[in-house]
Amino acid sequence: MKNTLVILLLLIASTLQAQETYLMWNDVDTQRFGKETIFKTDNKPLEGAYKIAENSGAYTQATFKNGKMVGTKKDFDFTGKLEQEITFNENGQADGKSTSYYSNGKVYEDFMYKNGLKEGEWKTYTNKGVLQKIESYSSDLKNGKWVAHLKDSSTGTKLIETSYYKDNEATGKWNQKTEDGRLIWEKNYSDAKDYSKKEYFSNGKLKSEELYKDNKLDGICTYYSSAGIILSEKKYEASYLKNLVNFYANGTKKEVADSKDGHRHGPYQLYSEDGTLILEGQFTMGYKSGEWKSYTDDKMLKDMYTFEDSRKKGPAKTYNAAGKVESEGEYLNHVKTGLWKYYKLNGKVSKETEYKNGNVVSEKKYN
Secondary structure: HHHHHHHHHHHHHHHHHOOOOEHHHOEEEEEOOEEEEEEEEEEEEEEEEEEEEEEOEEEEEEEOOOOOEEEEEEEOOOOEEEEEEEEEEHHHHHHHEEEEEEEOOEEOOOOOOOOOOOOEEEEOOOOOOOOOEEEEEEOOOEEEEEEEEEEEEOOEEEEEEEEEEEEEEEOOEEEEEEEEEEEEEEEEEEOOEEEEEEEHHHOOEEEEEEEEOOOOOOOOEEEEOOOEEEEEEEEEEEEEEEEEEEOOOOEEEEEEEEEEEEEEEEEEEEEEEOOOOEEEEEEEEOOEEEEEEEOOOOEEEEEEEEEEEEEEEEEEEEEEOOEEEEEEEEOOEEEEEEEEOOOOOOOOOEEEEEOOEEEEEEEEEEO
């Protein structure tokens, strides 16, 4: 009888000790010291088992020792459905396998901690249970192979993206492919922020080749048509375009231009599809400046205009089919000004016209 009473008292004490205390998160003080977290209420560390609620009805079920969360912590939504389970060690650090869930009960994420640091594979799933992403960590740093299952929003094509890390920095060969193995793009890292990148058309032809330094375009980059013809060559420095050469679909040169600080700057040439120069001039920080000349298909000078800040200002000439001056005069604020002379095919003056603000002031014709 005496032994039975002792056992009964021990069971009662054990039950009392296991009873949960109910609190609101509003009544819990959280103190953080580096990565150490202490939970208190009424300035006393939490001790034992608790259910701690949000105003919404969502709540956390956890055990505390000297104010530190230990064992398994469970988070529930306002309907009582389990949202997450995380295991903590005696030092209050997340440690071991943990899981979070969708509202339908399917696993959202499987993940691991070791002494409070991310460790091993972290797997993410869709709400239908399909694997969506695998991440890999070592001592809280990205390490190893990462795989992400994606979908192209415009075409609906399912994609697989593979990347690699070493001590939190990108490394090795990255790529993105369709589920049936067609290559979309690939990167090859020579350093954490330096890499080359190639993109491909759906027919497998190379679409572009780019060079990056410090995660910025740097070097000569080439762009192609789906038939494999070079359409453009661009030279970059620290993401700024320095020079470009564009080509027609038949492979002949179309235009050549220099740039500075993101603006066209320096010589410019435009060519016809058969390779004949049809326009040349100069840019100054994005604006046309100085003499600009255009040519006919048979390489004859067609006209010459002078520009300042992309507006015609200064001497101008047009030429006839024989290559002789057809008219000459000056522009001011993009309109004709002063005396303009117009010539016949034989080179003689046909008329002289005086302009002011683009309007004719007087005109004299010659036989």
